Amino acid sequence: MVLHKYGEKLYSGLVATMTAHLKEISKSIESAQGGSFLEELNRKWAEHNKALQMIRDILMYMDRTFVPSTHKTPVYELGLNLWRDNVIHCSNIQTRLLNTLLELIQKERTGEVINRGLMRNIIKMLMDLSASVYQEDFEKPFLEVSATFYRVESQEFIECCDCGDYLKKAERRLNEEIERVSHYLDLRSEFKITKVVEREMIANHMPRLVHMDNSGLVNMLLDDKYEDLGRMYNLFRRVDNGLSTIRDVMTSHIRETGKQLVTDPERVKDPVEFVQRLLDEKDKYDKIISLAFNNDKTFQNALNSSFEFFINLNPRSPEFISLFVDDKLRKGLKGVSEEDVEVVLDKVMMLFRYLQEKDVFEKYYKQHLAKRLLSGKTVSDDAERSLIVKLKTECGYQFTSKLEGMFTDMKTSQDTIQGFYASHGAELGDGPTLVVQVLTTGSWPTQPSVPCNLPAELSLLCEKFRSYYLGTHTGRRLSWQTNMGTADIKATFSKGQKHELNVSTFQMCVLMLFNNADKLSYREIEQATEIPALELKRCLQSLACVKGKNVLRKEPMSKDIGENDVFLFNDKFTSKFYKVKIGTVVAQKESEPEKQETRQRVEEDRKPQIEAAIVRIMKSRKVLDHNNIIAEVTKQLQSRFLPNPVEIKKRIESLIEREFLERDSADRKLYRYLA
Amino acid sequence: MGVEIGKQNEDEKVAQQALKAGDWHLEGALDIYYSQPQIKTLTDARYLEELYNRYRDPNLDTINADGITNLCNDLQVDHEDIVMLVMSWHMKAATMCEYSKQEFIGGLQALGQVRVDSLEKLRERIPYLRSELKDEQKFRDIYIFAFGWAKEKGQKSLALDTAIGMWQLLFAEKQWPLIDHWCQFLQDRHNKAISRDTWAQLLEFVRTVDPQLSNYDAEGAWPYLIDEFVEYLYENGIFQRG
Numbered sequence: 001m002v003l004h005k006y007g008e009k010l011y012s013g014l015v016a017t018m019t020a021h022l023k024e025i026s027k028s029i030e031s032a033q034g035g036s037f038l039e040e041l042n043r044k045w046a047e048h049n050k051a052l053q054m055i056r057d058i059l060m061y062m063d064r065t066f067v068p069s070t071h072k073t074p075v076y077e078l079g080l081n082l083w084r085d086n087v088i089h090c091s092n093i094q095t096r097l098l099n100t101l102l103e104l105i106q107k108e109r110t111g112e113v114i115n116r117g118l119m120r121n122i123i124k125m126l127m128d129l130s131a132s133v134y135q136e137d138f139e140k141p142f143l144e145v146s147a148t149f150y151r152v153e154s155q156e157f158i159e160c161c162d163c164g165d166y167l168k169k170a171e172r173r174l175n176e177e178i179e180r181v182s183h184y185l186d187l188r189s190e191f192k193i194t195k196v197v198e199r200e201m202i203a204n205h206m207p208r209l210v211h212m213d214n215s216g217l218v219n220m221l222l223d224d225k226y227e228d229l230g231r232m233y234n235l236f237r238r239v240d241n242g243l244s245t246i247r248d249v250m251t252s253h254i255r256e257t258g259k260q261l262v263t264d265p266e267r268v269k270d271p272v273e274f275v276q277r278l279l280d281e282k283d284k285y286d287k288i289i290s291l292a293f294n295n296d297k298t299f300q301n302a303l304n305s306s307f308e309f310f311i312n313l314n315p316r317s318p319e320f321i322s323l324f325v326d327d328k329l330r331k332g333l334k335g336v337s338e339e340d341v342e343v344v345l346d347k348v349m350m351l352f353r354y355l356q357e358k359d360v361f362e363k364y365y366k367q368h369l370a371k372r373l374l375s376g377k378t379v380s381d382d383a384e385r386s387l388i389v390k391l392k393t394e395c396g397y398q399f400t401s402k403l404e405g406m407f408t409d410m411k412t413s414q415d416t417i418q419g420f421y422a423s424h425g426a427e428l429g430d431g432p433t434l435v436v437q438v439l440t441t442g443s444w445p446t447q448p449s450v451p452c453n454l455p456a457e458l459s460l461l462c463e464k465f466r467s468y469y470l471g472t473h474t475g476r477r478l479s480w481q482t483n484m485g486t487a488d489i490k491a492t493f494s495k496g497q498k499h500e501l502n503v504s505t506f507q508m509c510v511l512m513l514f515n516n517a518d519k520l521s522y523r524e525i526e527q528a529t530e531i532p533a534l535e536l537k538r539c540l541q542s543l544a545c546v547k548g549k550n551v552l553r554k555e556p557m558s559k560d561i562g563e564n565d566v567f568l569f570n571d572k573f574t575s576k577f578y579k580v581k582i583g584t585v586v587a588q589k590e591s592e593p594e595k596q597e598t599r600q601r602v603e604e605d606r607k608p609q610i611e612a613a614i615v616r617i618m619k620s621r622k623v624l625d626h627n628n629i630i631a632e633v634t635k636q637l638q639s640r641f642l643p644n645p646v647e648i649k650k651r652i653e654s655l656i657e658r659e660f661l662e663r664d665s666a667d668r669k670l671y672r673y674l675a
Numbered sequence: 676m677g678v679e680i681g682k683q684n685e686d687e688k689v690a691q692q693a694l695k696a697g698d699w700h701l702e703g704a705l706d707i708y709y710s711q712p713q714i715k716t717l718t719d720a721r722y723l724e725e726l727y728n729r730y731r732d733p734n735l736d737t738i739n740a741d742g743i744t745n746l747c748n749d750l751q752v753d754h755e756d757i758v759m760l761v762m763s764w765h766m767k768a769a770t771m772c773e774y775s776k777q778e779f780i781g782g783l784q785a786l787g788q789v790r791v792d793s794l795e796k797l798r799e800r801i802p803y804l805r806s807e808l809k810d811e812q813k814f815r816d817i818y819i820f821a822f823g824w825a826k827e828k829g830q831k832s833l834a835l836d837t838a839i840g841m842w843q844l845l846f847a848e849k850q851w852p853l854i855d856h857w858c859q860f861l862q863d864r865h866n867k868a869i870s871r872d873t874w875a876q877l878l879e880f881v882r883t884v885d886p887q888l889s890n891y892d893a894e895g896a897w898p899y900l901i902d903e904f905v906e907y908l909y910e911n912g913i914f915q916r917g
Contacts, residue, residue: 625896626894626895626896627894649896649902650899653870653872653873653898653899656872657831657832657870657872663872663876668876668896669895
């Protein structure tokens with residue numbers, strides 16, 4: 001027909017015929033009852049499709065020639081459109097179709113099983129008709145209805161579930177919807193429907209969930225509920241601000257508990273416990289972040305900043321961390337494998353990094369290290385050195401050069417003493433054995449040297465050593481630090497039992513006096529030994545007033561040492577152990593006045609560092625205003641301590657006074673470097 | 676000014692004449708010179724020197740404390756009167772209680788357009804000197820000068836008592852309402868000398884910060900002592916914070 005120029009007639013004939021036919025079909029579908037509505041629709045659609053294919057084939061010539069040249073809709077497409085217009089959009093079918101589909105989905109959501117294959121075919125039909133048919137006639141209403149459904153359901157759940165259960169349900173619903181889409185909806189709907197679920201079930205209820213009493217985020221953290229936390233993380237990351245909500249609540253919780261931890265007066269009594277608790281807390285949260293929060297870096301950062309915040313709330317943290325290390329290196333790490341030692345030291349370094357006042361730590365660490373080295377009480381030389389290497393890596397050579405000097409002195413002293421005995425061995429044979437550590441001033445923490453009167457046989461020995469040493473090291477000066485030494489002496493008591501007493505040098509001087517007298521007054525002891533009063537009292541207290549260590553008896557038996565007291569050798573002393581330790585050289589938490597003194601020294605040390613920083617900065621910038629100087633100085637010094645802006649100002653004034661800087665004549669906030 | 680120059684030439688002329696008359700012998704020339712009436716005006720220098728000699732120490736070539744006291748008596752001015760500071764400023768005196776010959780004579784010569792060559796003329800100048808304190812710029816220069824002048828020779832800083840005395844003097848003129856609090860604060864809290872920078876900055880503080888402290892900027896790079904002073908004022912309830 002086309003060939004004979006009857007294309008138009010053919011085409012319109014096709015349209016008319018098909019339309020009429022479809023109207024018939026439509027009626028038959030309309031009349032389908034209940035459940036068979038969809039099946040009928042489905043069947044008719046399949047037939048129509050087949051028919052369309054055949055028609056297309058038959059009318060192929062027209063499709064290829066007449067249709068393009070007249071810009072008419074191609075046959076197949078025409079067939080689809082007619083189906084759409086006459087069947088799908090037929091007033092009795094359109095609404096009914098939508099409602100049927102939605103009802104089925106609702107049924108499925110409430111747990112019933114539906115015919116998914118049928119659903120798939122119908123939906124596919126809509127998709128085939130066109131994207132807009134799918135969207136207008138199904139998807140949009142579907143999303144709206146789903147939103148309402150989930151809004152209602154989430155409200156119900158949240159009233160009756162705890163947080164963990166709610167999240168389980170939300171997760172389940174989400175998975176359901178995803179599965180639904182994969183089975184019978186357009187894949188592109190997945191994104192849209194999940195957005196609906198996320199919004200209705202998660203985003204709208206986030207604050208309430210997170211803060212839920214007894215089951216919210218904080219409770220999960222406290223109880224290490226890894227699964228629940230992981231679920232929360234995975235669900236919340238889907239919505240805006242989800243993760244930041246979790247992170248913020250976690251952060252303020254950690255800060256709060258941390259703050260309580262460090263300011264609790266009970267906790268602060270035992271420094272080693274204090275630090276252990278901090279490490280435990282860190283471990284706990286590391287585990288949570290790794291198991292439940294996907295090792296999320298932003299969470300790790302929040303954890304770090306929280307720790308940094310509260311550790312520095314307690315000004316004694318640096319001291320306590322050093323005491324913790326001291327405890328470990330003295331005994332805690334005894335018998336521990338090398339790898340485990342490294343683990344502990346790395347954890348200590350992690351806490352060290354959080355400290356703002358690293359210079360305070362340095363001061364205490366040095367003091368404690370000195371005591372450990374001098375009393376020979378370190379569990380492992382390797383562990384000590386390993387920690388120094390870590391500190392060097394973290395803070396640079398300057399931080400540790402003096403510490404290393406201390407180790408060197410110890411080694412050198414061993415060699416020196418060997419040399420001494422090698423050359424003098426014969427004449428010294430029977431006398432007391434001397435062990436000397438020669439400390440280089442400047443490497444060791446400064447202590448005022450407190451001389452005392454040594455027993456005769458010892459002072460002779462010491463003099464011999466002094467001349468030996470100065471013989472090989474001319475130009476040096478030696479001063480005996482009798483307040484830092486120890487002595488092992490053998491004592492025999494009334495029943496003949498012998499004990500070896502490990503005492504401080506001062507205590508040794510006192511005890512040796514009792515070789516020549518049974519009874520001595522405080523004043524006599526003071527005169528004979530020349531030990532300063534405060535030290536002497538402390539020393540006598542540990543010799544006479546401590547149960548189990550009272551090798552001296554005191555009259556009167558009071559707790560404190562009075563200047564009129566009298567002391568006697570306690571020959572009734574007993575102890576289970578052969579070796580009795582009475583010395584007082586262990587590192588302990590400082591007393592209040594000692595703490596003040598250390599703090600004072602630290603502040604004094606900071607002044608030249610601040611000045612040096614100011615001069616460095618001004619030398620390079622030449623002219624700079626006040627606020628910027630403060631900012632730059634703070635930045636330069638932050639690896640050691642946080643300088644006080646008031647102190648920086650004072651240093652600037654001092655530098656102006658000494659004519660290193662001047663104020664600009666026009667702008668009083670500007671400073672200039674004077675070459 | 677034109678008159679001055681004219682006079683100068685006149686003087687030269689007269690001097691030449693006198694020398695000529697004296698056959699170029701100086702002493703003779705001087706006698707002739709001084710006997711001639713036109714030359715009266717040239718005798719400032721000599722009068723100034725006489726004035727100087729009246730007050731100088733018999734053993735040293737300076738005017739010291741006693742001499743200054745006498746000068747003040749003659750001028751009918753209290754020796755702690757601030758006008759003496761102004762005078763010292765004109766003299767560029769290095770230190771208080773002492774005027775070198777150069778400072779004294781140089782200072783008197785600098786005291787304005789009418790030559791001051793006698794005690795009466797100096798006495799007449801005093802109201803003018805006082806008035807100079809009212810000039811903002813001059814007051815500042817005098818204030819800054821006062822630090823170097825009042826401190827001990829060879830010291831970098833100004834002793835606290837001296838500083839307080841000077842401040843009371845200067846700020847009575849300037850009428851700073853907080854001067855008494857400032858002095859009280861220094862005596863209570865600060866027992867050290869005053870640095871040059873603090874001295875200078877206090878004037879800035881007085882000039883720019885209002886006496887209610889409403890525009891005091893804590894970040895304003897004020898010397899630490901001034902920050903402490905403000906703290907002191909708040910602590911003692913003299914002002915309310917905020």
